[in-house]
Amino acid sequence: MLLWFADPQWVIPNIIAPFIFTIAALILSRTVSGSYTWYAILGGAMMGMWGNTLYASGFAIEAERWWGTIEYTFATPSSLLHIIGGRSISNALMGLTNMLAILAIALIGFQTPLAVANFPGFILALVITILSVSALGLIFASAFVLTRQASVLTNGLELPLYIVSGSMFPIALLPFWTHPVALSLAPTWGIEAMRYASSQVQLGLTFWSDLGVMTLMSVAYVFIATILFRKVETRARMQGTMALV
Amino acid sequence: MHSELAVDAYNLRKVYNTTRGLLRRIRQEVVAVKDISFSVRRGELFGLVGPNGAGKTTTVKMLSTMLLPTSGTASVLSFDIVKDTKKIRERIGIVLGGERGLYTRVSAIDNLRYFADLYGVPPDVREKRIKQLLMFMGLSERARDRVETYSRGMKQRLHLAKGLINDPELIFMDEPTIGLDPEVARETRKMIKDLSKGGKTVFLTTHYMFEADELCDRVAVIRSGEIVALDTPSELKKYVMDTSVVEVEGFGITEQEVAEFKKIPEVISVSADFAENKQILRIQTPKGSEIISEVQSILRNARIYDLKIKEPTLEDAYLRLVAS
Numbered sequence: 001m002l003l004w005f006a007d008p009q010w011v012i013p014n015i016i017a018p019f020i021f022t023i024a025a026l027i028l029s030r031t032v033s034g035s036y037t038w039y040a041i042l043g044g045a046m047m048g049m050w051g052n053t054l055y056a057s058g059f060a061i062e063a064e065r066w067w068g069t070i071e072y073t074f075a076t077p078s079s080l081l082h083i084i085g086g087r088s089i090s091n092a093l094m095g096l097t098n099m100l101a102i103l104a105i106a107l108i109g110f111q112t113p114l115a116v117a118n119f120p121g122f123i124l125a126l127v128i129t130i131l132s133v134s135a136l137g138l139i140f141a142s143a144f145v146l147t148r149q150a151s152v153l154t155n156g157l158e159l160p161l162y163i164v165s166g167s168m169f170p171i172a173l174l175p176f177w178t179h180p181v182a183l184s185l186a187p188t189w190g191i192e193a194m195r196y197a198s199s200q201v202q203l204g205l206t207f208w209s210d211l212g213v214m215t216l217m218s219v220a221y222v223f224i225a226t227i228l229f230r231k232v233e234t235r236a237r238m239q240g241t242m243a244l245v
Numbered sequence: 246m247h248s249e250l251a252v253d254a255y256n257l258r259k260v261y262n263t264t265r266g267l268l269r270r271i272r273q274e275v276v277a278v279k280d281i282s283f284s285v286r287r288g289e290l291f292g293l294v295g296p297n298g299a300g301k302t303t304t305v306k307m308l309s310t311m312l313l314p315t316s317g318t319a320s321v322l323s324f325d326i327v328k329d330t331k332k333i334r335e336r337i338g339i340v341l342g343g344e345r346g347l348y349t350r351v352s353a354i355d356n357l358r359y360f361a362d363l364y365g366v367p368p369d370v371r372e373k374r375i376k377q378l379l380m381f382m383g384l385s386e387r388a389r390d391r392v393e394t395y396s397r398g399m400k401q402r403l404h405l406a407k408g409l410i411n412d413p414e415l416i417f418m419d420e421p422t423i424g425l426d427p428e429v430a431r432e433t434r435k436m437i438k439d440l441s442k443g444g445k446t447v448f449l450t451t452h453y454m455f456e457a458d459e460l461c462d463r464v465a466v467i468r469s470g471e472i473v474a475l476d477t478p479s480e481l482k483k484y485v486m487d488t489s490v491v492e493v494e495g496f497g498i499t500e501q502e503v504a505e506f507k508k509i510p511e512v513i514s515v516s517a518d519f520a521e522n523k524q525i526l527r528i529q530t531p532k533g534s535e536i537i538s539e540v541q542s543i544l545r546n547a548r549i550y551d552l553k554i555k556e557p558t559l560e561d562a563y564l565r566l567v568a569s
Contacts, residue, residue: 069347078362
């Protein structure tokens, strides 16, 4: 976390970009009928969470190679999965601060009426969504360890999630063939659960099933990531590629 | 089971697979370490010396579990390097040296805290140990400054502190004094000696024979992936007891002239140190003073400041071993 703050560049993709998106989306949402405010806010929050998670698991690995610290961290008793997992979670939590700031902009700057119908449900969905975003990041992190072009992969993976997760606009607007992809991502279910809790006082089956699916998928991600990391570590040790820039 | 041996390697081999070419890829195998066997006793200060590309760093990385061997076996502190990785990593420290390997945008304390957490050092022990290490390394006053503001010597001391953060039983040091100025290098060597006297096992690789001679209880010489000799420094010097070293200090000595010496049948090896204002040649030969006339003939165009006949050193033994 300290390293993250020590490098001022993190501000641009992790704070400024989500803010610009959110402000633009809030302006646009005023010109259309229907309530799209939550799409603006959740879209900005997702940009912060996913952008930070990818940074933790992708760019950070590349940075460790440049600094020459990756071999030292690799050679400690802590597994790579724990090291990168910890960073993913803490960085995804940083996305939460984005969300709070975006909420402040919406309430104060745009005087947008924001009401969360079921606040505890919303918070529960939010927390599990943050964990699911981190878990998804772990799967990609295993590829980042092996490749020397982690930042290229990071850049390529950032945008698709914003689009297919349903955080910025409804998935129904996307071509039908993208729907299976969208539904296979745990954060998609989390965004739906948050939207549900923001508009419904009573948390029905839809909400709990969304949370349930997201939780199961996140556990599956962690299980897959554990296997992938073991294979990746063995491969990196066989090939001696861990420290190569 | 507690063995007397800190390291026990048997037929350790490492082969790297690389590819050449873009459209038609040709696979190549590079044998970095060829079936080496050796052991290091607990509490010993063991040196592994050899030229660039000899396999020193690969050997260190295999023993410290960063690399998997292609074949062969090794145990570190009685644990297998392939099966018991975590147990080894808990008990060893690694100092790879060089400018890199530290988080330069945060302070020394933050670097040490991070690695202490990675090594699972309990919080109550962590702060006390960090304080002691910073004091031992003379970094207490600058502990909260960003590492990027540190001098080369300070960074090296922080590397050492990092390598000791988990109070390891065995420390691997890969060329710890490379690139350091003489004073800092001397301080570092003193710290290494103190560590060894304190009961830690130190496995050191170095280019500098005088360093190996000064510090090591035993030295292994590795060349092209194979260990060609392993003994105490004094025993290794006996390899060259039949020779003398003619040391020439001069100015204007060229590489072509050095090559001329290598053509003389009685010359076993020639090493040249080319500095800006002088050059030093060390010519190993059984002929000793009989070669002086040839020296003067080859170096007739250079200015010779000094010419001595010396007893062979560990460096001379090393040169003979790697050249043969």
